[in-house]
Amino acid sequence: MYDFYSPLRLNDIPDTSGISKDRMIAAKKQTNDLLKQAKTQAKQNTCYICKKPCTSFCNSHTIPQFCLRNIAKNGNVYYSNTILELPVLKEDKGINESGTFHLICRDCDSKVFSDYENPDNYNNKITTKMLAQMEIKNNLKNISKRLIEVNLYDLMLGIGMPDYWVESKKRVSDMDLKEYNACFEHGIKRNMKPFEGDYYVPIHIELPYTIPIAFQGAIALFNDLEGNPINEIHNLDPKYVIESVYLSVLPLKDKSVIIMFIKNGVKRYSRFFKQIKKLTETEQLCVLNYIVFAYCEDYFISPDISKDSLERLIQVAGQTTEGVLTSDHQPNLNEIFDKVSPIYNYDDRQNIPNLFLEEFKIIR
Numbered sequence: 001m002y003d004f005y006s007p008l009r010l011n012d013i014p015d016t017s018g019i020s021k022d023r024m025i026a027a028k029k030q031t032n033d034l035l036k037q038a039k040t041q042a043k044q045n046t047c048y049i050c051k052k053p054c055t056s057f058c059n060s061h062t063i064p065q066f067c068l069r070n071i072a073k074n075g076n077v078y079y080s081n082t083i084l085e086l087p088v089l090k091e092d093k094g095i096n097e098s099g100t101f102h103l104i105c106r107d108c109d110s111k112v113f114s115d116y117e118n119p120d121n122y123n124n125k126i127t128t129k130m131l132a133q134m135e136i137k138n139n140l141k142n143i144s145k146r147l148i149e150v151n152l153y154d155l156m157l158g159i160g161m162p163d164y165w166v167e168s169k170k171r172v173s174d175m176d177l178k179e180y181n182a183c184f185e186h187g188i189k190r191n192m193k194p195f196e197g198d199y200y201v202p203i204h205i206e207l208p209y210t211i212p213i214a215f216q217g218a219i220a221l222f223n224d225l226e227g228n229p230i231n232e233i234h235n236l237d238p239k240y241v242i243e244s245v246y247l248s249v250l251p252l253k254d255k256s257v258i259i260m261f262i263k264n265g266v267k268r269y270s271r272f273f274k275q276i277k278k279l280t281e282t283e284q285l286c287v288l289n290y291i292v293f294a295y296c297e298d299y300f301i302s303p304d305i306s307k308d309s310l311e312r313l314i315q316v317a318g319q320t321t322e323g324v325l326t327s328d329h330q331p332n333l334n335e336i337f338d339k340v341s342p343i344y345n346y347d348d349r350q351n352i353p354n355l356f357l358e359e360f361k362i363i364r
């Protein structure tokens with residue numbers, strides 16, 4: 001077989017110790033400038049929810065602020081780059097600049113998420129409205145990211161990235177945008193007219209302590225616990241829809257809530273849900289902890305976590321299905337599956353610290 005594909009691991013970023021400080025600063029500045037330009041270009045004229053004209057967008061948090069406050073130390077939290085040690089980015093973030101997006105007006109931000117962003121509501125049953133609001137939030141976050149990326153790719157064309165690369169990245173982003181918009185609309189509808197059973201909740205775990213990690217997002221799982229494919233992540237057929245599962249990992253004041261859910265009627269995850277439901281609660285937490293670190297990049301971690309634990313998390317953090325096409329050979333989906341499946345190996349879950357366990361709980 002051709003060696004057409006080499007998995008990209010974000011923590012394989014080359015050693016920068018030999019690079020002069022001036023060059024590092026210049027690279028950091030160029031990255032920040034491009035990102036800033038892309039963000040400006042991605043700016044909308046109207047609120048994404050109410051569609052009213054908007055000039056001053058809300059600094060919306062992707063994870064409820066009360067969750068971040070529960071894990072922060074001196075007002076700061078770690079985010080994924082702390083673990084990946086990407087040299088060009090800041091290491092920790094103040095709560096106000098952690099994972100925010102600017103797509104909706106202040107009025108919508110204060111009203112639309114009021115059920116799920118109220119910590120008291122976690123003392124009662126999780127309602128369909130709360131799940132719908134999480135779905136809206138997760139998709140707004142993704143829409144914002146993709147809008148910025150599309151602009152960033154155009155800017156990269158200007159600094160010499162090849163046309164074919166920019167075009168293929170933009171094609172994928174456009175397809176993603178369509179899917180995120182459809183899920184966003186679904187959430188909006190369900191939030192306005194919630195019905196019991198709008199969502200299926202295979203996992204809902206409450207822990208009697210505060211875990212040191214917060215996460216909320218949509219994840220397109222690649223394979224199940226037995227290695228069978230779930231999503232063909234590299235399928236470029238415009239008719240093929242990638243289905244994501246939602247995961248919320250919410251540290252509260254004296255407990256934590258972990259919910260995995262999905263739009264009702266999505267069949268693609270049936271086998272995976274059956275497999276994970278058969279496990280003990282501790283094993284389920286172990287799988288979910290692995291999924292967060294192997295698949296996601298926008299989790300937040302308490303600075304209370306030891307350097308040793310962070311270093312062990314590096315083993316799986318920063319994996320991506322991106323890969324680097326290393327030749328002109330256009331691989332088919334089976335070839336890609338064979339290359340990517342060893343990256344998402346659930347056996348690795350035993351080798352990393354499980355931040356959901358009581359031994360890591362936050363003590364205040």
Ligand SMILES: [Zn+2]
Pocket residue numbers: 047048049050051052104105106107108109
């Ligand atoms: Zn609005």
